[in-house]
Amino acid sequence: MVTSASKRILLIDDEPDVQWVVQTCLEKIAQWTVITATSAEEALLKASAEQPDAILLDIMMPKMDGYMFLDALWAKPEMQFIPVVFLTAQAGLLEPHHYETLGVKGIIAKPFDPLTLHRAIASALNWELDT
Template sequence: MESVTTKRILIVEDERNLRTLVQISLEVLAGWKVIVAASGEEGLLLAERERPDAIILDVMMPGMDGITFLQELLANPDLQNIPVVFLTAKAELIEPECFAKLGATGAIAKPFEPLTLHKQVASFLGWDCE
């Protein structure tokens, strides 16, 4: 298990309040550096520039949705190894065979518990969270 103190996470979420809640949860409880994007397009630009250790990705967004984002990420040889965890209200995407088939590392259901979100993310990524 890797230490999580220096991990950099990109959050791609169009809903401002939810984006802020995820950011605060991961920064305060896990000590991770969080980068935020309000759209899939912005998220791809930030992924290219920042090269985060992982991405938390909303599935349903206007414009570029999360699945299209993930397809574009996986098509880019420089970015395709960044693990992605879906954050979704779509129950079928929570099933391991579904998110794995799409190329994601994990999926967390909305609504989620902010106090344990960092542990769920760390578990999917194989990171030590204590």
Template sequence: MMTKRILIIDDEYDIRAVAQLTLKTIGGWNVLSAASGHQGLDKAAEEQPDAILLDVMMPDMDGIETFRALQANPTTQSIPVILMTAKVQASEQRRFAELAVAGIITKPFKAIKLPEQIAKILGWS
């Protein structure tokens, strides 16, 4: 079986580093990362990961804009996207639910549980 490849798009270095470490060591996945929405769009099109972990709140191009751009590109529109957000109000959750995202992980997340959460959302066993 091929090793899953996941792309983390988050402007915070610490979050990318922690997520990358746990997804690689616990999940056993290959992990790519991008520090901005624009960088993430390029990397997603170029690398074709199996899934994308996308931060909602980023400067310049936020996660929602990035998600819409991924959906608009035939090369990346079929890649499942999981949003990571600290916005947990019901109105925000409804807004995210209206998007065709695979799932939502709230921040702060428990690093050790991250691979399990992602696998559950995506149906990876």
């Protein structure tokens, strides 16, 4: 397992309330750095510049949805190694084999438990928590 200390997470979600909850919880509880993007287009720029350890991705976004983002992200060789976890209200609609064939490491349903979100992310990414 990889340790989760000092992780940098790129959160892509167009809902400010979701961004605030995720960022606050992950920074306070897990001590991770959270980089936010409100659109897939913005996220592509930030992923390239910031080289995050993982990406939390909402599927339903305007203009470029999560699936289109994955195609654009993984079209860049330097981005293919970044693990992605879906954070979505559509979790119940997706079969595990569906997201696995996309190369996504896991799926976390909205609404989620803010106090255990970091554990769900760490589990999906096979990271060992320090606390």
